[in-house]
Amino acid sequence: MSFVPPLSDFSILSKPVNGRRLASLDSAASAQKPKFVLDAMTEFATSEFANVHRGVHRLAAAATQRYEEARVAVQQFLNAKHSDEIIFTKGGTEALNLVSYAFLSPRISAGDEIVLTKMEHHSNIVPWHFMRERKRAVLKWVELREDGSINPSAVAAQITPKTKLLAITHMSNVLGTVNPLKEIIQIAHAKGVPVVVDGCQGAVHEKVDVQDLDADFYAFTGHKLYGPTGIGALYGKRAHLKTMRPFNGGGEMIAEVTEDKVTYAEPPHRFEAGTPPIIEAVGLAAAIKYLKGFDRAAIKAHELELYQYARKEIGRFKWVRVIGEAEDKGAILSFETTGMHAHDVATILDGEGVAVRAGHHCAQVLMERFGVASTTRASFGLYNTREDVDALIAGLEKARSILL
Structure with a gap:
């Protein structure tokens, strides 16, 4: 089944950039929002909005229902067993920090280890550096193959009796590598090590089943999933969540507060x-519903066809080095251009209406692994077309003619 990009669903794609047709190739940073999502948020904000869980009036009850329906939507999207295993956060970064503070911190001591890979986003590195700084934990790094993939046996080799957590991305935001999570999680669990997964890219491009994966925690964000900014979610196994201390203190998360004590609500509250991101939760639920209206396998095939076309075309340029070519990778193309800085390339591409990302992509450990300071990254979403790829290739040729 072929997939036809729903361009008319995304109003921004019809608006010129620098007098040119917009080729939005930066979805790995943040995806554009369909009218379906924006309309759902506007309708809720203008006709149903109230604070949740705190009122008995009609609007409060309706808003609470919509908010909790959004939680169920995320539960079903990830195939979690229980809706109370879904915690709303302000993004993937906060979700990972929640695991660091509420789950790992009480369980880790000086000399204990955290295993992570060299392809991680800073959001899945810095929280563990906090544990290194504050608890004197030891960070251990899983090396990458030259193609940007991970050998599961390399993960196993880093795990010791002192390992308290494995932190790993589902899909690299730079390389597009899709990790064999199920196998890696089985390896970690066989050694008694819990696993937290950064799913901010994976949840967009891969079908996620947290029960099948047996992940202990899975974090993702709404804005990469064609939803709004300011909201993400953390899946955590119910058994873990019940033992974890609160991450923030204030309203909603309590059972009782007196002058002498405080008791806490059950998870997820x-x-x-x-006050939670109520309007954003409605938007996230709408984004999930929007995606469910398509054949996810057809979307993936469409994105990969564009990636393969772009990879073939860019292969004509002897002055381009592609970073990350793992087998079965996702639709992300990162590359270095000889003699040209990534920011200069991206600036010229912008003049041609092509939006890409340039820099270290919040993955400096990965950049160091491949001996580069920065790359230019084109990332593909469901709304992209071959015309976008052609604009990218023409823009790169123009960049070379200007800069060299």
Whole structure:
């Protein structure tokens, strides 16, 4: 079944950039939002909005229902067993920090180890550096193959009796590598090590089943999933969540507060202090519903066809080095251009209406592994077309003619 990009669903794609047709090739940073999502948020904000869980009036009850329906939507999207295993956060970064503070911190001591890979985003590195700084934990790094993939046996080799956590991405935001999570999680669990997965890219491009994966935690963000900014979610196994201390303190996350003591609500509300991102939760649920309206396998095939076309075309340029060519990778193309800085290339591409990302992509450990300071990255979403790829290739040729 072929997939036809729903370009009319994305109003921004019809708006010129620098007098040119927009080729939005930066979805790995943040995807564009379909009208379906924006309309759902506007309708809720203008006709149903109230604070949740705190009122008995009609609007409060309706808003609470919509908010909790969004939680169920995320539960079903990830195939979690229980809706109370879904915690709303302000993004993937907060979700990973929640695991660091509420789950790992009480369980780790000086000399204990955290295993992570060299392809991780800073959001899945810095929280563990906090444990290194504050608890004197030891970070151990899983090396990458030259194609940007991971050998599961390399993960096993880094795990010792002192290992308290494995942190790993589902899909690299730079390389596009899709890790064999199920196999790696089995290896970790066989050694008694829990696993937290950064799914901010994986949840967009791969079908996620947290029960089948047996992940202990799985974090993702809404804005890469064609949803709004300001919201993400953390899946955590119910048994873990019940033992974890609150991440933030304030309203909503309590059972009772007196002058002498405080008791905490059950998960997930224990971890959702204060007024939550209510409108954004409605938007996230709408984004999930929007995606469910398509054949996800057809979307993936479409994105990969564009990647393969772009990879073939860019292969004509002897002055381009592609970073990350793992087998069965996702639709992300990162490359270095000889004699040209990535920011200069991206600036010229912008003049041609082509939006890409340039820099270290919040993955400096990965950059160091491949001996580069920065790359230019084109990432593909469901709304991209061959015309976008052609604009990218023509823009790169123009960049070379200007810069060299």
